Amino acid sequence: MAKINSRTAKLSLLLGAAILAISTPIFASNGLGLRGSHIAQHAYFQNQVRPQPQYLGQVVRNTYMIHPQYRQNQMSSSYVQANSGRLSYAPNYGPSPIQLQNRRIPTGNYQYAGYPSNPYGYQGGQNDYTHNRGFNLGGGIVNTRVAHTRKMLDWQENTTGKTLSLLVNKANGTLAPNSLTLGGAMKAGLMWQTTSEAGLFPILSRFPDFTARTETSSGVFVINNAALAFTGTFGDWTSFYLQPEYSETEFFGQNEFQLRKAFVVFGNLEKTPFYAAFGRKTIDFGNFDGYNAFTQTEAQHYFHAVSDQPVLELGYYNNGLKLTGTAFSGGRQLRVGYAGAENENKIANFAASIEKEFLLGNGSSFSVGTSYIHDTSYRNNFTAHTFGLIGSLPPPANFISYRNGAVDAFVEYNTPLFDLMFEYTTTLQPWGAAIPQDANGIVDPAYIIDPLGSPNDINNISFDQNLEVFVAQARIKPMLPNGKRMILAAVGSWGNIGDDFVGVGISGQPTTWKNNQQHALSALYPVSDYLDFGVEYIYNKGFIPFVAPQLVSNDDVTAHAVNVGFKARF
Numbered sequence: 001m002a003k004i005n006s007r008t009a010k011l012s013l014l015l016g017a018a019i020l021a022i023s024t025p026i027f028a029s030n031g032l033g034l035r036g037s038h039i040a041q042h043a044y045f046q047n048q049v050r051p052q053p054q055y056l057g058q059v060v061r062n063t064y065m066i067h068p069q070y071r072q073n074q075m076s077s078s079y080v081q082a083n084s085g086r087l088s089y090a091p092n093y094g095p096s097p098i099q100l101q102n103r104r105i106p107t108g109n110y111q112y113a114g115y116p117s118n119p120y121g122y123q124g125g126q127n128d129y130t131h132n133r134g135f136n137l138g139g140g141i142v143n144t145r146v147a148h149t150r151k152m153l154d155w156q157e158n159t160t161g162k163t164l165s166l167l168v169n170k171a172n173g174t175l176a177p178n179s180l181t182l183g184g185a186m187k188a189g190l191m192w193q194t195t196s197e198a199g200l201f202p203i204l205s206r207f208p209d210f211t212a213r214t215e216t217s218s219g220v221f222v223i224n225n226a227a228l229a230f231t232g233t234f235g236d237w238t239s240f241y242l243q244p245e246y247s248e249t250e251f252f253g254q255n256e257f258q259l260r261k262a263f264v265v266f267g268n269l270e271k272t273p274f275y276a277a278f279g280r281k282t283i284d285f286g287n288f289d290g291y292n293a294f295t296q297t298e299a300q301h302y303f304h305a306v307s308d309q310p311v312l313e314l315g316y317y318n319n320g321l322k323l324t325g326t327a328f329s330g331g332r333q334l335r336v337g338y339a340g341a342e343n344e345n346k347i348a349n350f351a352a353s354i355e356k357e358f359l360l361g362n363g364s365s366f367s368v369g370t371s372y373i374h375d376t377s378y379r380n381n382f383t384a385h386t387f388g389l390i391g392s393l394p395p396p397a398n399f400i401s402y403r404n405g406a407v408d409a410f411v412e413y414n415t416p417l418f419d420l421m422f423e424y425t426t427t428l429q430p431w432g433a434a435i436p437q438d439a440n441g442i443v444d445p446a447y448i449i450d451p452l453g454s455p456n457d458i459n460n461i462s463f464d465q466n467l468e469v470f471v472a473q474a475r476i477k478p479m480l481p482n483g484k485r486m487i488l489a490a491v492g493s494w495g496n497i498g499d500d501f502v503g504v505g506i507s508g509q510p511t512t513w514k515n516n517q518q519h520a521l522s523a524l525y526p527v528s529d530y531l532d533f534g535v536e537y538i539y540n541k542g543f544i545p546f547v548a549p550q551l552v553s554n555d556d557v558t559a560h561a562v563n564v565g566f567k568a569r570f
Contacts, residue, residue, distance in 0.1 A: 133529050140176055146529045147174045149183030149569045152229050152241070156296075157289040159304060160353075163265055163277045164317055166231065166239055171269045175233045183229035187294065189565015192219035195543075196558045202518070202540035203295065203561050207249040223248050224294070224565075227260070239265045260306070260334075273318040279310050283337055284324045285351040285373040286408040287423055291473040291489035293522035293534030294563045298493035299471045302546075303406060303425045305351065305373060306335040320357040322369075326350060330375065332390060339375035340401070341390065350374050364415040371408045378467050379404040381432035381441050383547045396441025400432040400456045419475050426468035433549055434513060435463045436501040444501065469495040487524040493517065497544055506551045513553035516542025532567045 134145040151158055151165040158165060169175045191210070193201050199213040204220075212218045227245035243261035259280065267275025283305035290297045296304075311328035327350045330343025339349040355369030380401035384393045410423035436444040443455055443463075453460040475489035498513040505511040522536030542555035 134181075136176075141179050143176055143179050143181045144183060144570055145169075145174055145181050146183075146569060148181055148231060149185055149229060150529075152231070153183060153185035153227050153243070153569060155187060155225050156292070156294070159288045159300065160282055160284050160286060162241070162261070162282060163263075163275070163284070163313060163315065164322065166241055166265055167267050167269050167275055167317075170233050170239055175231060175239075177236075178234050179232075181229075181231040181233070183231070183570060184227065185229070185567065185569040186223065186226040187565065187567050188223045188226070189221070189294070189563060190219060191222050191561070191563050193217065193538075193559055193561035196556075197543070197554060200543040200554060200557045200559075202516070202543050202557065202559050203538060205543070205545055206301070210249075225249075236271075237266060237268050239267075241265070263310075267315075269317065273316050275315045275317070277311075277313040277315070280307055281311060281313070282306050283311060283326050283328065283333070283351050283373070284313060284315075284353045285326075285336075285371045285406075286425055287369060287410040287412075287421075289421070290491060291419065291421070291475045291487075291522075292491045292520040293487075293489070293524045293536045294565060295518075295520055295536060295538055295561075297423075297471045297473070297491060298469045298495045298516075298518050299408075299423050299425050302336075302467065302469050302495065303376075303408065304335050305337045305376075306333060307337065308332070308334045320359075322353070322355045324351075324353045326352070332377070336376045336378075336406070337373065338377040338379060339403070340379065348375075362415075364413070367410075367412045367414075369410055372405065373407075374405050375403050376406050376427060378406075378427050378431040378433075381435065381437065383433045383549070396437075396439070398437070398441035398443070398456050400435065400437075400441060400443075400458065400461075402429060402432070402458050404429040404431070417477055419477075421471075421473050423471045424468070427466045429458060430461075430463050430465055431467040431497070432458075433546075434465065434467065434498045435461055435550075436498070436503060437550060438504070439506070439551060463499070465496060465499055467495075467497055469493060484526055487522075487526075489520070489522045489524075491520045491522075493519070495542075495544075497549065503550050506548075511550060511553050512555045513544045513549045514555050516540070516544050516555055530569055534566070535562070535564045537562055 133147070134143055136143050148166075148169050151169065152162055166175075170177075175181055191204065193204050194217040195201050196216070198216050199211065201211050201218055204210045204218050210218065210220050210222070223246065225245060225247050227243055230240075230242040232240045241261060241263055242259070244257070245260040246257050248256065261279070261281050263277050263279025263281045265275060265277045269275070285305045286299065286303055288297065288300035288304050290300060307328055309329045309331065311326050313324055313326045315322065315324040317323075327347050328337060330339030330346050330348025331341065332338045332344075337349055337351075343349070351371065351373040353369065353371035355367065357365055357367040359365050380395075380399065382390070382395040382399065382401075384390050384395075405428045406425060407428065408423065408425040410421065412421040413419070436447055438444075441456070443461055445451070447461050447463050448455065449460050449462050471491065471493045473489065473491040475487055477485045477487055479485055494515070494517050496515045498515075500514060501512075503511040503513075517540065519539045520536055522534060524532050524534035526532050538561040540557070540559040540561070542553075543557040543559070544553040544555060
């Protein structure tokens with residue numbers, strides 16, 4: 001009964017978030033932008049009048065803003081709302097996709113950790129940096145736009161918002177029509193960690209090649225990610241996006257070079273709130289943004305769903321409300337999505353999401369969202385995560401398998417100076433690998449309800465701890481004397497996996513895998529549109545990898561890490 005009550009309480013919380021998201025329009029404003037930009041609040045101007053740069057108000061998270069009142073403008077305009085929270089000049093692309101005359105302009109902004117509004121300062125003149133900086137090649141057919149790159153090649157934020165970001169950037173002029181926009185980004189630096197137990201590194205052990213098995217400290221120079229982005233906007237209704245990527249932090253069985261994203265988007269936010277995307281992309285489940293400089297939150301590490309096979313995403317966006325539904329193969333995806341090997345060639349998994357953003361005035365906003373994924377890789381006690389290992393290794397002799405979906409809910413509050421966010425994600429059933437068992441999958445007798453019943457039936461097992469994680473994060477963005485904004489962030493993650501059971505590990509050592517924590521403090525300094533330098537400190541309590549956790553884990557481990565590096569883009 002306790003198990004049912006706990007689950008009911010969690011689902012009630014998520015349902016309440018969904019109801020709140022759609023039932024409180026009294027707080028809404030016509031200028032809302034979901035996970036993205038607010039309309040500029042005080043800038044109204046004529047098409048051919050060059051306004052002076054000025055602060056136009058806070059712009060929240062990732063960049064979703066097109067309001068139905070903005071229609072196709074048949075007049076040529078040279079003015080585009082830059083992503084920096086100010087008005088700025090952009091090359092003339094011909095007819096503007098946004099009606100500028102006597103209208104408030106959708107910003108298409110991007111709240112990059114402390115970049116909502118403008119990390120380079122609100123004041124200044126023509127030569128100040130703006131997030132729409134770029135270059136035109138071949139008469140404008142080939143372009144670079146750092147504003148677009150920042151949204152599409154960010155590994156900390158906007159993790160599940162790429163589709164709508166592309167559509168918004170096409171509509172607000174960041175992307176030129178009938179053009180190819182090139183971008184690139186790189187995240188790299190020094191990863192250093194010390195641990196209380198030799199060889200057990202909570203961060204570095206996520207990437208096995210970096211772990212020194214006999215040492216208590218480890219430090220490596222790493223290219224975490226280096227990617228190119230190709231965005232095509234040919235035609236009114238069709239866009240495409242390709243992202244080839246290199247990473248030295250891959251898992252066994254994965255290649256250093258991968259085509260991480262390749263999808264086509266069908267939609268035009270100026271003409272309809274409905275859109276669709278098809279291809280290889282992140283599955284729209286959860287939020288998973290991280291305010292800290294470099295390291296993923298535990299929520300993203302546990303639950304970020306990235307496809308390996310094409311997915312079909314259908315979406316709706318209007319006035320701060322976003323709805324999406326995604327269908328995809330039941331086979332093993334790159335990350336969390338998995339509905340069993342038997343469903344490899346079947347459309348047997350799906351996800352759904354609802355989000356709503358409310359503009360509160362004075363540049364502040366409140367966002368709420370919830371999402372669901374039908375099945376996950378936490379569906380059994382066979383933790384061979386990669387395609388090759390699943391196909392080559394035998395599962396445990398006592399194979400415990402059942403559908404195990406997950407739900408997510410988040411709330412976020414943004415102001416020009418301060419941001420706050422909470423996110424909770426949980427599976428709907430316990431993870432089979434976290435049930436106390438031996439190497440053959442034989443469940444400890446203390447957890448079997450009926451000794452005569454099936455030993456691999458989840459309903460005959462009394463273990464009731466779902467895999468869950470809670471993330472709380474905050475950041476401040478003080479203005480420096482040089483007019484740029486430093487981003488100072490604090491992020492806490494608390495994960496629950498097992499209970500107080502003590503098992504026997506691979507080498508006969510005791511193992512525990514009840515819970516773990518990851519807490520980060522970081523500072524990020526924007527040198528320019530194209531370069532950020534950052535440093536972060538990470539405290540970890542518990543070493544619980546997601547491969548054979550009941551055989552190798554130790555939740556008494558404490559570890560300290562320092563990451564120093566940069567993010568560059570064009």
